[in-house]
Amino acid sequence: MKIDEIENGYVLDHISAGNGMRVYEALGLDKLSCQVAIIQNAKSDKLGVKDIIKVNELIDLNLDVLGFIDSNITVNVIKNGVAEKKSLTLPEKIVNIAKCSNPRCISNVEENVDYVFELTDKKGTYRCIYCETKAK
Numbered sequence: 492m493k494i495d496e497i498e499n500g501y502v503l504d505h506i507s508a509g510n511g512m513r514v515y516e517a518l519g520l521d522k523l524s525c526q527v528a529i530i531q532n533a534k535s536d537k538l539g540v541k542d543i544i545k546v547n548e549l550i551d552l553n554l555d556v557l558g559f560i561d562s563n564i565t566v567n568v569i570k571n572g573v574a575e576k577k578s579l580t581l582p583e584k585i586v587n588i589a590k591c592s593n594p595r596c597i598s599n600v601e602e603n604v605d606y607v608f609e610l611t612d613k614k615g616t617y618r619c620i621y622c623e624t625k626a627k
Contacts, residue, residue, distance in 0.1 A: 499549050503565070506544065508540040511530070511542030511543070512529065514557065514561070517560060518552060527546050528543075554577070556588050558582050559589070563579075584608070585626075589608060591624050592627060606619075
């Protein structure tokens, strides 16, 4: 399998195995016209197996999405062939990244209400600001 080097773009590395498609969908990478490569179950000394996503264009990436899905993801921003690593942190608040699982929550009942979750502990627990249901 050969995947070309990236001159300008991103390499999302150390994605927990099986989460590559979740990251792909959450970032809306299916809507891009540039090349995107998803490598699933790649061998990793650190994780055993991991997923990797390569995007060959510099686009706006919502790093909050990545921090929420898996804060261990390594983001490599490549400009003119030179990589710069960005580390992720857990965002204090996420908006419209996850949906509340409580069917009675106002975010599920009313139209045009954002799904808003706030970080409630250092372990990465997010709770709905309206009903306090834990995000999944």
